[in-house]
Amino acid sequence: MSKPSLMHADTIRRSRYAPHALATTLTLALALSGCGQKPEEPAAEPAVAAAAPKVEAAICQASSSWISNPNPPPEIAAAETFCDFYQFSWQWFLAQTSPANGGSERVFEQNRLMNPNVKSGQCSLPALLGRASAAKMLAARDDKPLGLEDTQADGNAMYDQNGNLLYYNMWYSQAMCESTQQGFASGTFEIKVAWKVLPAPDPTYYSMQATLPGGTAPVTLGMVGFHLANWTQNHPEMIWATFEHKTNAPLCDGSSPLPASGWSFASNDAAACLTANPQPTSGPPNAACDSFKFNTPDKFAAPPPPATNTPDNICRQFAHGNQPGESVNGNNNASNLLAIQQLNDQLVGANGMLTQLPDSNPMAIWKNYEMIGALWTKGGASSGNAPVPNAGGPADPTSPQRGSLELANMSMETFQQGATSFIPNCFGCHNFNTATPLNVSHICDNLFSVDSTGKNCVIPSTGENAAAAPAAPATAEKK
């Protein structure tokens, strides 16, 4: 099927990932756990309290064992509070970013690497593993007509404040290769990482060496963004979580203090304009800053875009991808934001567990990153239309989407934010339909195959069953 990476946003949305009507009514009759609120219900009164509850009881708790002894759960805790989804997401992130087998690589680098040059059948090829392979996949961009790594997910190149393009890698779990036409196999997850070129070593970034296309000298790449999509039995739509380096981009509303080293994706002058012209609410920046052309991609006649160009100015419309105020579909935005903030605070805040680690600890690097948010659907329903206003129409009150409804990573979906975009969150492109569950992944066709319409991911019957088939006719007669 055609890669949507260089199509216009509305084409991406309509071609393969068209939203569809919702027909699923779901019943959740679950008790609230102590640590959070269910995505669609108001706070419950505590059950008959034997003693005055401690303040901590209401806090979404992080655990130091997530760092020292990661063991991420295979499923969201049964109560399905916002806290449960964010504890799950942080645990998976920390598990994947912890050292692999005591070596210098991290667990995520030991997953299978997506080769953007191979259009189908990657699951039946030998696995590409390790950091050295990742660096090669970046270098391969010249070989591809659609220039996967040098464009945004939305088809727009983006240049950091040094004028360099961003680069990408994607990984998937070995378990994903055991998937069937009915759905992904247990243990399936997908990771997409964005890198920027570090002109000088910067100890605040998780980094790797790579040789860029057209270049001969190795450069250092610093991680700026980390997407993590986890399949679970109860959430076949996947839980779409995203993490960013803390100094990527300021909030458009002018409330972000300038980091000592500046922002990666906004100039100091542009950021100062936001600060001087604060907005009363989330959304686009003040018109007084129009001259800085915030969130406006450069247009190029044909791919690939140049490796260097004028830096872009980027600002984040929604803090933590959270829609403020009331959501039309009953998503409790305030509780969503609180759970994210509480976990970030305990892990990467001023006195956070990661923040307090000595620099010699390999996990200390992650204090420079934070969880932006996550997105899922109620009861694993088809994702349907967005519950937030977007270029395709008003917010849909029947939308089953839950979590950070305006979720975008500034290093990846940079130019697809808010009301002027057709695709205001992950489900805009990773549309989930229970009838065609594999299509939620954009790399499924690379790992397996595609049907004759070019639109649906197909798992050919060349898996374990078919592999055994050649021997069968010789020895056994079918009746």
Ligand code: HEC
């Ligand atoms: C504008 C469309 C668009 C949006 C919005 C979008 N993605 Fe993607 N995503 C893509 C495309 C296209 C790919 C395939 C690789 C590529 O071309 O960059 C992809 C790939 C991925 C992958 C690798 C595995 C896969 O499923 O293909 C992950 C993980 C991912 N995206 C996570 C997210 C998360 C999390 C969000 C929301 C914060 C998100 N994406 C929003 C278009 C989008």
